[in-house]
Amino acid sequence: MNPATEDDLFARFAALGIAHTTTRHRPVFTVEEGADLKAQMPGGHSKNLFLKDKKGALFLLCALGDTPIDLNAVSKVLGAGRFSFGSAERLKENLGVEPGSVTLFALINDPERKVTLVLDEGLFAHDPVNFHPLRNDATTAISPADMLKFIRALGREPIRLAFDAAGMPTPVAG
Secondary structure (H helix, E strand, C coil), X not given: CXXXXXXXXXXXXXXXXXXXXXXXXXXCCCCCCCHHHHCCCCCEEEEEEEEEECCCXXXXXXXXXXXXXXXXXXXXXXXXCCEXXXXXXXXXXXXXXXXXXXXXXXXXXCCCCCEEEEEEHHHHHCCCEEECCCCCXXXXXXXXXXXXXXXXXXXXXXXXXXXXXXXXXXXXXX
C-alpha cells in the first residue's frame, strides 16, 4: 500500500469537515530550524517523536515544540520499555513519512494501529495547532477539537500526558 499523500490527507479533512490552513515554506528538519517560520504562524507548534521501546513497541509522541520531555519518565508512566528513536526504515514502514516529516497526521498511514499515539496536553491550550502535512516543506494548522476528530476518525484514542517544567509526565483523563 502506498502511503497517503498530502492531497489524500486534505481529502480526509474535507470528508470529516475539518477546516485547515497550510503554509508552504523551506524544508525544516528540526524544531530549532523552523523557529523563524513558526514565529510568523499563529498557534501552537509541534514536535513529533517517533519512538521504539526495547520490547519493539512503537509510539508517536506529539508535543508542543517547547515542552520539556523526560523520555525515561514517559516510558515508566506508559509501562513501556526504555525508549530509543525509531529508525528511518521503521518510520517509513509504519507511518509512511521520512525523517523530518514526522507528524500526527502520519497516523493516516497506520490503519493497523501499530503505533501508539501519545499527546502532550499542552497542545490543547493552543488554537490552532500546527503539524507537517506528511512533508516538511509545509505546515498545516487545525483546531484542537479537529485534531481529536481526526484521531478518533482513525479509530484511535490518544494517551494524554501533561508535562511539568522538568518534563515529568502526568496522565490526563481524555
